[in-house]
Amino acid sequence: xxxxxxxxxxxxxxxxxxxxxxxxxxxxxxxxxxxxxxxxxxxxxxxxxxxxxxxxxxxxxxxxxxxxxxxxxxxxxxxxxxxxxxxxxxxxxxxxxxxxxxxxxxxxxxxxxxxxxxxxxxxxxxxxxxxxxxxxxxxxxxxxxxxxxxxxxxxxxxxxxxxxxxxxxxxxxxxxxxxxxxxxxxxxxxxxxxxxxxxxxxxxxxxxxxxxxxxxxxxxxxxxxxxxxxxxxxxxxxxxxxxxxxxxxxxxxxxxxxxxxxxxxxxxxxxxxxxxxxxxxxxxxxxxxxxxxxxxxxxxxxxxxxxxxxxxxxxxxxxxx
Numbered sequence: 413x414x415x416x417x418x419x420x421x422x423x424x425x426x427x428x429x430x431x432x433x434x435x436x437x438x439x440x441x442x443x444x445x446x447x448x449x450x451x452x453x454x455x456x457x458x459x460x461x462x463x464x465x466x467x468x469x470x471x472x473x474x475x476x477x478x479x480x481x482x483x484x485x486x487x488x489x490x491x492x493x494x495x496x497x498x499x500x501x502x503x504x505x506x507x508x509x510x511x512x513x514x515x516x517x518x519x520x521x522x523x524x525x526x527x528x529x530x531x532x533x534x535x536x537x538x539x540x541x542x543x544x545x546x547x548x549x550x551x552x553x554x555x556x557x558x559x560x561x562x563x564x565x566x567x568x569x570x571x572x573x574x575x576x577x578x579x580x581x582x583x584x585x586x587x588x589x590x591x592x593x594x595x596x597x598x599x600x601x602x603x604x605x606x607x608x609x610x611x612x613x614x615x616x617x618x619x620x621x622x623x624x625x626x627x628x629x630x631x632x633x634x635x636x637x638x639x640x641x642x643x644x645x646x647x648x649x650x651x652x653x654x655x656x657x658x659x660x661x662x663x664x665x666x667x668x669x670x671x672x673x674x675x676x677x678x679x680x681x682x683x684x685x686x687x688x689x690x691x692x693x694x695x696x697x698x699x700x701x702x703x704x705x706x707x708x709x710x711x712x713x714x715x716x717x718x719x720x721x722x723x724x725x726x727x728x729x730x731x732x733x
Contacts (some may be wrong), residue, residue, distance in 0.1 A: 419508040420730070421644075421677060422500070422523065423698065424493050425689035426514025426664075428552065428584075428609035430485050432473040434690035434713065435492050437720040439469065444499045452491030452533055456484075459537035464488040475717065478610040482547075485610075486515065486540035487533060489690065493519040494529055496688040496712060499723065505686070505730050509642035511677060513576075513670050514615065516689070517645055517655075517663040524639035526655045535630035543613065546624025550588040550614030553595070556605040559583040567598040573617035576646070576668030579700040584609070584668065586617035616667050623661070631657045644677055646670045670694075674701045682706035684733065686726060691715045708733075 438445040453465040464484040467473065479485055493516060497507075501523075512520030518536065521527050552575060555561075559577045562568050562585070571591040576584040587595050599606050614620060636656045645652045647663045649672035674697075677683065685707060687695035692711030699709050710729060712722040 419681075419683055420505060421509045421511055421683045421685050422497055422507040422520070423685055423687045423689065423694040424497075424510065424512040424516030424520040424523075425687075425694050426489060426516045427485065427611045427615060428554070429689040429691045429693050430479050430489050430492075430610065431475055431691055431715065432468060432477055432479045433475045433717055434468065434479075435496070435719055436469050437718055438496070438499065438723065439465075441720045442499055442723070444502045445495045448495035448498055448529070449491060452487065452495070452529075455530075455533050456487045456537045459534060460541060464491070475715075480610040480612050481544075482612065483540045483544045486543065487536050489515055490519050490522075490533065490536055492690055493688050494522055496719075496723075497523045500686065500688070500712075500727075503723075503727050505727065507641060507686070509644060509677070509683070511644040511646070511673055512663070513646035513668050513673075513694070514663060517647065518660050519688075520643060521636075521639065521655045521660065524641050524643045524655075525637065526639040526643065527634055527636050531634045532631070535634050538630040539627050542624045542626035546627070547613045548588060548619045549612060550586060550617075550619055551592055552584055552586050552609040552611045552614065552616075553599070554578075554582065554584050554607050554609060555599070556581055557583070561604075565598070565602070567595065571595050571598075573614070573619070574667060575614075575616035576670060577672070578668065578670045579697045580671070582697060582700065584616070586614035586619065588614050588619045615664055621665055623665075628657075628661050631661060644673055646673045649673045650676050670697060671701050674698055678702065678705060678707065684730065685709045686730070687711035687713070689713060692722075
């Protein structure tokens with residue numbers, strides 16, 4: 413098995429990458445993106461009675477506000493990433509592999525053909541309702557530090573969980589509400605560089621287990637097929653030959669091994685990575701992990717919007733390669 417030089421790997425991320433107004437320019441200008449966002453919103457409205465499109469583009473939210481309502485963010489991230497990947501594919505950019513992290517593993521599997529948009533999105537809508545109502549409160553923080561500092565800390569192993577190692581100087585912790593102030597005070601005292609993610613639950617930690625009633629039932633009913641292209645997972649840090657509902661459920665619970673997953677993909681040959689997350693954060697992480705690599709990394713989204721311009725730039729670079 414080998415990814416030949418120059419082949420394309422789409423990158424899908426999860427909670428923490430979302431923001432208000434994400435994809436608005438594409439929604440207004442790109443028919444394919446618009447179609448999938450509308451289609452997804454109609455599904456979620458039937459399940460929850462709420463519209464993520466209204467909250468994203470019509471409600472008076474500033475892009476700087478935290479978009480952290482799980483009932484909306486959970487399906488919205490999936491639909492955004494699927495819609496953007498579908499827009500790239502419609503423009504002639506077909507991935508030979510996908511790599512997902514956390515919730516992004518669901519969109520990665522859908523684009524790879526292991527499950528369908530119409531089967532899996534209703535399950536995510538039901539899951540979001542169950543998680544919002546029954547998941548323990550907490551949060552997640554991204555730390556700009558060597559992951560070894562987690563175990564070296566006298567506080568972090570006792571008051572938080574190592575939720576993921578994303579790069580050589582980047583990791584994520586999950587913290588329950590009761591210890592959030594203690595952890596933040598420790599980080600400030602030790603002069604850690606960190607940021608609070610727009611997430612109200614401590615995913616990828618023991619504090620979200622067992623899952624609330626209803627959070628897994630709908631997903632376990634989704635039919636799965638062998639993927640048409642290679643699927644790489646941040647949960648397993650390798651290729652998943654037969655993704656299924658059990659794997660995707662664990663992808664939200666187990667630590668993210670994004671750095672190991674990228675390094676595993678790299679052993680198969682240089683690639684062109686395309687980040688389809690709302691804020692383009694995975695592109696920066698891939699770059700940090702691939703010093704000296706012949707691979708290239710592109711992102712459509714950014715924290716500043718203008719995704720239509722970003723898509724045009726990415727298409728131009730991929731077609732010129």
